[in-house]
Amino acid sequence: MAKNDQTTSPPAEGGSGKSRMKLIILLAVAFLVAVGLSVGGTWFFLSRNAKPAESAPAEADAHPGKKEALYEVLAPSFVVNFNQGGRQRYLQVSVALMGRDQAQLDALKEQMPLVRNQFVMLFSSQNFDSLVTPVGKEMLRQQATASIQALAKKATGQLAVEQVLFTNFVLQ
Missing domain, CATH: 3.30.479 (Tetrahydropterin Synthase; Chain A)
Known part of the structure; x- marks a missing residue:
């Protein structure tokens, strides 16, 4: 009977180790999702602001006699x-x-x-x-x-x- 009690203890510790591993993986995935959303949001806002800059060459063509400094x-x-x-x-x-x-x-x-x-x-x-x-x-x-x-x-x-x-x- 004493041997049965000793053998049941280690799997219980292994179970809490698995729950810690799941927590670490869950936190890592949440961190990666947050970084991805941050990069995606930044790219979205910068690409939206870049569209008016594409019309800048048309303005430069409006003054053909003036070269770039x-x-x-x-x-x-x-x-x-x-x-x-x-x-x-x-x-x-x-x-x-x-x-x-x-x-x-x-x-x-x-x-x-x-x-x-x-x-x-x-x-x-x-x-x-x-x-x-x-x-x-x-x-x-x-x-x-x-x-x-x-x-x-x-x-x-x-x-x-x-x-x-x-x-x-x-x-x-």
């Missing part, structure tokens, strides 16, 4: 120093060139040492006090644009750069 980032950033009243000051500028024709930008890339020299000379000739104001920064940007356009016209014979953009401007 292309950007050429000049790396590394330009760093120049100023001696302001006996105190050393620094300017760090990250520059991007905006053009409309990739062939013209590629032709300008061949002149990159000349371009970088032009920018360094322009940036280092500035007055630190004028660069602190937003108007001074905009004036510098316009001077840089005019300078690079003249250089591009001389070097390649074409106006390769439409604008010079400052993507980072740090004064210290």
Whole structure:
């Protein structure tokens, strides 16, 4: 009789082990269903919003004379120093060139040492006090644009750069 009691105990523990396994499997399936619903809902809402974007090329064809803007980032950033009243000051500028024709930008890339020299000379000739104001920064940007356009016209014979953009401007 004692042996019968001992043999019936282990299957009872095995039964609770099976119920735990069923619970784990049920939780895993519920988790996968929740992830699937989340991914499906996200895909549904994003694909619904993407339909108006397909009509964007039709709007681009409405202005056939205007090409898409292309950007050429000049790396590394330009760093120049100023001696302001006996105190050393620094300017760090990250520059991007905006053009409309990739062939013209590629032709300008061949002149990159000349371009970088032009920018360094322009940036280092500035007055630190004028660069602190937003108007001074905009004036510098316009001077840089005019300078690079003249250089591009001389070097390649074409106006390769439409604008010079400052993507980072740090004064210290």
